[in-house]
Amino acid sequence: MTPFIATDATLAERPQVIVPQHNTTQLEKMAVSAGTPWLYSALSQLWEVENTGQLIPGIGDLRVREETASRARLFLSLVSITDLPVPTVTAASGGSVSIIWSMGDREVKFACYPDGQAMIYKCEDDEIVEPRAVNFAEVSSVGDQLRWMVQQSR
Amino acid sequence: MPPLRDDDRIADDSFLLRALLPKWSIVKGGRERPTSDSLLDSNFENSCFIEEELSIAEVQLLFPGLKLARLPVSVVRREGFALERRPEEAPVGCLKPEAHVVIGALLALERGDYERCARHIVKDPTVQVIHPVDPDVPALPDA
Numbered sequence: 001m002t003p004f005i006a007t008d009a010t011l012a013e014r015p016q017v018i019v020p021q022h023n024t025t026q027l028e029k030m031a032v033s034a035g036t037p038w039l040y041s042a043l044s045q046l047w048e049v050e051n052t053g054q055l056i057p058g059i060g061d062l063r064v065r066e067e068t069a070s071r072a073r074l075f076l077s078l079v080s081i082t083d084l085p086v087p088t089v090t091a092a093s094g095g096s097v098s099i100i101w102s103m104g105d106r107e108v109k110f111a112c113y114p115d116g117q118a119m120i121y122k123c124e125d126d127e128i129v130e131p132r133a134v135n136f137a138e139v140s141s142v143g144d145q146l147r148w149m150v151q152q153s154r
Numbered sequence: 155m156p157p158l159r160d161d162d163r164i165a166d167d168s169f170l171l172r173a174l175l176p177k178w179s180i181v182k183g184g185r186e187r188p189t190s191d192s193l194l195d196s197n198f199e200n201s202c203f204i205e206e207e208l209s210i211a212e213v214q215l216l217f218p219g220l221k222l223a224r225l226p227v228s229v230v231r232r233e234g235f236a237l238e239r240r241p242e243e244a245p246v247g248c249l250k251p252e253a254h255v256v257i258g259a260l261l262a263l264e265r266g267d268y269e270r271c272a273r274h275i276v277k278d279p280t281v282q283v284i285h286p287v288d289p290d291v292p293a294l295p296d297a
Contacts, residue, residue, distance in 0.1 A: 056245075057243070058173060058216060058248070059173050059175065059217070060200065090177040090178070090189070091191075092191040092194045092196075093199075093200060094195045094197050095196060096194070096196055115196070119265050119269075121269060126182055127273075128273065131264075131266030
């Protein structure tokens with residue numbers, strides 16, 4: 001095999017490499033058009049978590065698999081409440097993703113694990129009051145915990 | 155891999171240091187504490203360092219710019235977590251690899267129970283968050 005020598009001429013002949021950028025997804029467009037800043041922020045944070053995670057000796061493996069991030073996006077797409085606070089999206093060691101909403105004394109945490117399981121935790125006064133496995137097939141129930149959190153402020 | 159056994163040579167009154175990523179601390183009720191995510195791992199193992207063997211300053215050198223959680227061993231054990239030395243998994247540059255331990259449940263837990271245990275640890279009032287040293291601020295002279 002002829003070695004590649006980087007002269008001006010050879011460089012000009014090489015196809016331009018296009019580095020993938022943060023493409024605006026349909027979900028993000030929806031977030032903007034529907035006026036849901038929490039969703040846009042959540043998707044941006046999720047993109048960052050998915051694309052910047054590293055294996056850090058002494059801390060853990062923060063690399064998030066595409067399937068895990070996709071399930072988190074699926075969950076976000078199923079939340080039909082527009083009036084939510086901006087959540088915090090973070091990774092935990094081992095490649096799970098957490099999306100956490102807080103409002104007053106109440107908090108809802110959605111966690112998506114690399115084995116495909118997903119959980120949602122209702123917390124009050126910083127205590128878990130209900131852990132529940134997420135059933136993506138039951139679209140109507142996905143937002144129940146978030147509605148519980150929002151109701152207290154009304 | 156989670157700890158296989160609890161190393162009882164690590165005293166209950168000692169402390170563990172855990173490096174915190176920027177989103178792994180939160181202010182609740184006016185007090186800063188680590189988040190439960192900082193102590194959760196899909197394999198039920200989290201890296202920490204024994205403070206008596208590797209000082210706060212030495213751990214800060216390994217993780218510049220990051221906050222540290224300071225966890226009493228007694229609190230970690232109270233929630234059912236075990237501690238096991240893993241010198242071979244210490245990060246490159248660690249001055250005392252023997253000080254590196256992993257903590258986690260000896261038996262596999264349900265996700266909800268694991269989350270609850272981690273939350274109880276980080277909420278304990280004796281758990282501290284230590285901020286990184288600002289290189290632009292000169293250290294105070296010794297009294």
